[in-house]
Amino acid sequence: MTHCDSSGGDYPGTIVARPELGPADAALVTEAELAQERARPLFSGFAVGAAVRTESGTEPYLGWNVEDPSLVRVLHAEQAAIYAAVHRENAAARVLDIAIWGTGDVPPCGACRQTIVDSNPEARVLFPYRGGILITSAADLLPLSFRITPSSP
Numbered sequence: 001m002t003h004c005d006s007s008g009g010d011y012p013g014t015i016v017a018r019p020e021l022g023p024a025d026a027a028l029v030t031e032a033e034l035a036q037e038r039a040r041p042l043f044s045g046f047a048v049g050a051a052v053r054t055e056s057g058t059e060p061y062l063g064w065n066v067e068d069p070s071l072v073r074v075l076h077a078e079q080a081a082i083y084a085a086v087h088r089e090n091a092a093a094r095v096l097d098i099a100i101w102g103t104g105d106v107p108p109c110g111a112c113r114q115t116i117v118d119s120n121p122e123a124r125v126l127f128p129y130r131g132g133i134l135i136t137s138a139a140d141l142l143p144l145s146f147r148i149t150p151s152s153p
């Protein structure tokens with residue numbers, strides 16, 4: 001049985017029913033859902049799409065997961081979307097929001113959490129969870145993340 005409550009459950013954040021999302025969030029989730037259709041999960045069968053909005057205000061950057069037969073190329077949707085933003089803008093492209101879509105609960109994996117934090121710890125992260133959309137932040141998903149701190153001489 002699916003249910004939707006207002007707390008983030010196991011995660012920090014808030015679960016919102018999809019029809020109750022604001023227009024910008026709803027549009028970003030729809031873009032992630034459309035991106036999922038392009039996924040190529042040959043081995044896992046777990047198709048995921050992602051849509052990223054950056055500070056630039058351009059159309060969202062999309063990503064989907066890819067697992068090639070050789071397994072040489074394995075991309076996660078969230079990383080693919082962020083890499084698309086970096087490729088189009090520059091290495092400093094700053095993610096404001098990222099929506100993730102898949103079947104069931106789709107929290108980002110640890111590697112993708114680090115990728116999002118590297119772009120912007122305060123980025124809003126939206127993904128399906130417990131029958132609704134969990135809205136949280138990158139820093140809340142990955143506390144104590146890896147950071148390079150310049151050493152003092």
Ligand SMILES: [Zn+2]
Nearest residue numbers: 076108109112
């Ligand atoms: Zn991932």
